[in-house]
Amino acid sequence: MDENKALTPFRIDIPQADVDDLRGRLARARRPVPVPGRDDRADFSRGIPPVYLKELAEYWRDGFDWREQEARLNEYDQFTTVVDGQRFHVVHVRSTNPRATPLLLNHGWPGSFVEYQRLIPLLADEFHVVVPSPPGFGFSTPLSGTGWELARTTEAYAEIMTRLGYARFGAHGTDIGSGTAGRLAALYPERVIGTHIGSDPRLLGFLGEKFPYPEGLSEEETALVEAVRAEDAADRGYLFMQEHRPDTIGAALTDSPVGQLAWIAEKFRPRNGGAHRTPDETVDRDQLLTNISLYWFTRSGESSAQFYYESAHSGIDLAMASDVPSGWAVFDARPVMRRAVDPWKAIGHWSEFTEGGHFPAMEATELLAGDIRAFFRDIS
Known part of the structure; x- marks a missing residue:
């Protein structure tokens, strides 16, 4: 039987019982006994500071308005469609410009389509914007089964663009989304007009592993690379857990909103040692909590972790070579990056910015929008 290729209109409407349950769980949260000396709200050396987590959880419970944020998300057209047996949620914003270029925005973990919420209006005059949620993320749940990794997801994204009638399109991506964007270009060079990647110094942590370690670096450059690699290695606890034991961590993330809050909010902490010292001073607090709420309401803390397991055990490389024009925007840039x-x-x-970081659509929205526009104008 042929698969139903319908694009079914979708509107976010979280049941009030779920909203009330979240607030109740936050009110009854069981907190660890504080360790003496752990009272610096910006000291992430051992993970998210308990004093900061308590502050953020209390705001989530008493100050955050899910219904207001839900209404804002519903300002964008959305649909669901089934590809290869899996339901996909897609944000689709058509430009009023008849000559607009279709643009696929790819996100990773722990992001969501919320990550691009403030970027879309800055692109809509030149692009038809499409933002799919990977399988197991947000409303692209529940998972239809095992085996949803990078390659299979990439094929599904190509099919989604076909169903929308976009024979040719551009792609932008960060994090896991840089992998799907690059793979689309490698597999469908006749369709992808260009790929734009948003990156930050964390990429240096993969040198010598997923990417070759560069030759001919000076002592100063080598020291800078090794410093980033050391910081990245210290931050990989979540990666190893999700790549190897997603069911174990998934149980905690699904049952405890404070656990889900800690698991995600920590990843938004600044890396550049600038004036902003906590995640919600780097990105907007309500947008951060909207993203985390989405994981909570859809129970996708567990299912999104499965994506890491599947990809880690697939034997598929993150990067694929392509002759399609490419552009990179590096945020929180370090001299050695290029x-x-x-x-x-x-x-x-190739663009470098001192501002921003791993989530440029949230941290440096206007800079990212300007660079995407400049790149695609240059190759058109």
Whole structure:
């Protein structure tokens, strides 16, 4: 039997009982006994500071208005469609410009389509914007089964663009989304007009593993790379857990909103040592909590972790070579980034910004929008 290819209109409407349950769980949260000396709300050396987590959880319970944020998300057209047996949730904002370029925005973990909420209006005059949620993320749940990894997801995204009538399109991605964007270009060069990647110094942590360690670096450059690698290695606890024991951590994330809050909010802490010292001083607090609420209400803390397990055990490389034009925007840029990542200067469009970080659509929205627009104008 042929698969139903319908695009079914979708509107977010979380039951009030679920909203009340969240507030009740936050009110009854069982907290750890504080360790003496752990009273600095910006000290993330051992994970998210308990004093900061308590402050954020109390605001989530008493100050955050889910219904207001839900209404804002519903300002964008959305639909669901089934591909290869899996339900996908997609935000689709058509431009009023008849010559607009279709643009697929790819996100990773612990992001969601909420990540692009403030970017979309800055692109809509030049692009038809499409934001799919990967399988197991947000409303692309529940999972239809095992086996949903990077390659299978990429094929599903191509099919979604076909169903929307977009024969040719551009792609932007960060985190896991940089993998799906790059793979689309490698597999469908006749369809993808260009890929734009948002990156930050965390990429240096994969040198010598997923990417070759660069040759000819100076002592100063090597020291900078190793400092980032050391910081990244200390931050990989979540990665190993989700790649190897998603069911174990998933049980805690699904039952405890404070646990889900800690698991995600920590990843938004700033890395550049600038004036902003906590996650909600780096990104908007309500947008951060909207993203986390989405994980909570859809129980996708567990199912999104499965994506890491599947990808880690698939044997598929994150990166694939392609002749499609590519552009990179590096945020919180360090002097060694291009020499380390692109020593041959094969990437045609390369931009570096001191602002922003791993979530540029939330941290440096206007800079990212401007760079996406500039890249696609250059290759059109």
